[in-house]
Amino acid sequence: MKSTITIKSERCKGCGICVAFCPKKVLGLSELGKVQVENGESCIACAQCELRCPDYAIFVDKKEGA
Amino acid sequence: MEMAERSYEKFFRQHRLPHMWCPGCGNGIAMKAIVMAIEKHPELTADNTVIVSGIGCSSRASGYMDFDTLHTAHGRALPFATGIKMARPDLHVIVITGDGDCTAIGGNHFIHSCRRNIDLTAILFNNSIYGMTGGQTSPMTPMGKKATTTPYGSVARPLDPSALAKAAGATYVARSTAYHVHHLAKMIEQGLNNKGFSFIEAIVQCPTAYGRKNKMGTPADMLAWMRDNAVMKEAWDKLPEEKKQGEKFPIGVFLDSRYVDYATAYNDVIRAAGGEVK
Numbered sequence: 001m002k003s004t005i006t007i008k009s010e011r012c013k014g015c016g017i018c019v020a021f022c023p024k025k026v027l028g029l030s031e032l033g034k035v036q037v038e039n040g041e042s043c044i045a046c047a048q049c050e051l052r053c054p055d056y057a058i059f060v061d062k063k064e065g066a
Numbered sequence: 067m068e069m070a071e072r073s074y075e076k077f078f079r080q081h082r083l084p085h086m087w088c089p090g091c092g093n094g095i096a097m098k099a100i101v102m103a104i105e106k107h108p109e110l111t112a113d114n115t116v117i118v119s120g121i122g123c124s125s126r127a128s129g130y131m132d133f134d135t136l137h138t139a140h141g142r143a144l145p146f147a148t149g150i151k152m153a154r155p156d157l158h159v160i161v162i163t164g165d166g167d168c169t170a171i172g173g174n175h176f177i178h179s180c181r182r183n184i185d186l187t188a189i190l191f192n193n194s195i196y197g198m199t200g201g202q203t204s205p206m207t208p209m210g211k212k213a214t215t216t217p218y219g220s221v222a223r224p225l226d227p228s229a230l231a232k233a234a235g236a237t238y239v240a241r242s243t244a245y246h247v248h249h250l251a252k253m254i255e256q257g258l259n260n261k262g263f264s265f266i267e268a269i270v271q272c273p274t275a276y277g278r279k280n281k282m283g284t285p286a287d288m289l290a291w292m293r294d295n296a297v298m299k300e301a302w303d304k305l306p307e308e309k310k311q312g313e314k315f316p317i318g319v320f321l322d323s324r325y326v327d328y329a330t331a332y333n334d335v336i337r338a339a340g341g342e343v344k
Contacts, residue, residue, distance in 0.1 A: 006069035011083060015090030015273075020286030051247050052289060054094030055084055059069050 003045035004061045009034050011057035018049030018058050027058075077101040077112075079132045086126060088197075090285025092244035092270025096191050097127045099247055099268065100160070103254035107158075110258070115158045118147040120172060123198045123272070124164035124191035141172025144179045147186050155329040158258070161188040165206035166196045169225050173205075176227070180234035180263050184328040187257045187264040190227060193272035201275030208313075212279045228267055232321050237262035239321040243269040245292035246317065256319065262327045269296075269317075 005026075014033035024042040027035055027049060035058055037043075045062040078101070087093050104110050117135045119125035120143035128135040138146040147161045168176050168190050179186065195213055196202040203213035203220050206227070210219040231239045238260040242250035250268055257264030271277060271288035282288050291313075297305070299318030333343045 004069060013084070013089035015285045017090060017286045017289065020284065021289075052095055052245070054087065054091055054244075054285075056072075056075070056078075056094070056098065057084075059072065061069050 001040050001043060002063055003040075003043045004063060005037050005040065005043060006059040006061070007035055007037070008057045008059075011055045013055055013057075015054065017052050017054065021048045021052060023048065074098065074101045074105055077104060077132055079130055082130050085130050087123065088272075088274040090271065090273045090288075091123070092193065092268075092272070092285075092289075093124055093127060093191055095244040095247060096124075096189070096250065096268040096270050097130065097162075099242075099250040100127075100162070100189060100254055101131070102247075102251035103258060104160075106251075106255045107258050110158050114156070115160065116147075116150055117160050117162060118143045118150065119162040120164070120167035122164040122167045122196070123193065124162055124270075125167060127162045127191075141167050141170070141175060143167065144172060144175040144186070144188065147188075148179065148182075148184055151184055151186060151329055152332065155185070155333075159186050160258075161186055163188060163190050164204075165190060165192045165194060165227075166204040169205040169227055169230075177230065177234045180231050180236040180265070182328040183235055183237055183262040183325050185261050185263070187254070187260075188266070189254060189257075190265070190267045191270050192227075192267050193270050193276060194224075195272050195276040195279075197272045197275045201279060207276075211276075213276070214279070227265070228320050231263075231265040235263070235325075236265045236321070237323045237325050238264035238319075240265070240319045241267040241269070241315075241317045243292040243296050243317060244271060245289045246296065249317065253319065256322070260322070260324075261330075262325055 012034045019027045026043045028038040030036045047060040115133045117128045119128040121140035147159045201214040203216045205225040207220045240253040242253045273285045295313045296317045299316045302316035
């Protein structure tokens with residue numbers, strides 16, 4: 001995994017913007033309508049999800065050396 | 067691994083989050099762009115920066131931002147901000163307003179703030195509708211688009227506040243969208259550089275009142291619409307007229323000029339009259 005994805009679930013409203021703009025289909029919505037990592041290995045740490053999250057609920061940090 | 071705390075988060079009142087905006091609302095993105103722009107200006111601190119807002123969904127932003135903030139009356143954010151700036155020209159004053167707040171009930175205040183070239187930076191969150199009060203048409207609802215008060219589509223042309231700001235005397239005028247987050251932050255950052263009236267229109271999605279009524283799909287679909295229809299001004303200026311039709315619109319800096327700001331001109335009068343300038 002090239003990145004560490006941090007989700008602040010209490011802020012997430014499940015709008016799906018991050019899911020839609022992820023170029024690698026890393027994210028999905030849980031049964032409770034919150035974002036979850038479904039395919040973390042594919043993450044390229046582009047942080048498009050973090051950029052457009054209206055609720056500041058998802059953060060992507062590139063792993064050092066990755 | 068613990069995540070690195072984002073530096074812009076210090077500008078939010080953490081205990082007030084999550085904010086009250088609907089799922090997928092673009093206001094949260096625009097508010098983040100504002101703090102990203104403020105971060106590029108280290109001279110702007112929590113103690114010397116005032117955020118003033120009017121009434122509407124957009125104007126709830128002031129409540130989440132950790133500065134001295136003022137949530138004022140409908141359409142009156144600019145007059146309150148003018149008062150602050152004239153009493154304390156040393157403060158940095160940022161105004162957050164919406165399309166209804168700024169161009170309907172606050173329309174004349176907007177014109178005269180531009181005319182005076184008072185040193186404020188106003189950011190208009192344009193969601194094309196009155197979201198909070200139930201989805202009524204605003205002066206910026208595009209032609210043909212539906213609202214609860216225009217169920218067959220709006221028959222009036224939308225107001226273009228950038229053109230109005232330019233005509234009325236603002237010295238910095240720009241537009242961007244919630245899709246173009248870094249670009250929007252850059253537009254605001256440049257607006258903060260200008261000693262005079264700076265106006266930035268941020269196009270944001272309202273999935274609840276506007277998007278649903280106009281079958282624009284999910285919040286992500288609405289952002290994709292911005293991506294597909296916004297044209298950088300440099301490219302827009304080269305487009306033939308027939309390509310400027312439909313839903314395409316320009317983004318970027320429309321005006322960046324210099325003119326004496328109102329507080330400076332006013333201080334000159336005080337000095338001429340033998341008074342003392344603080």
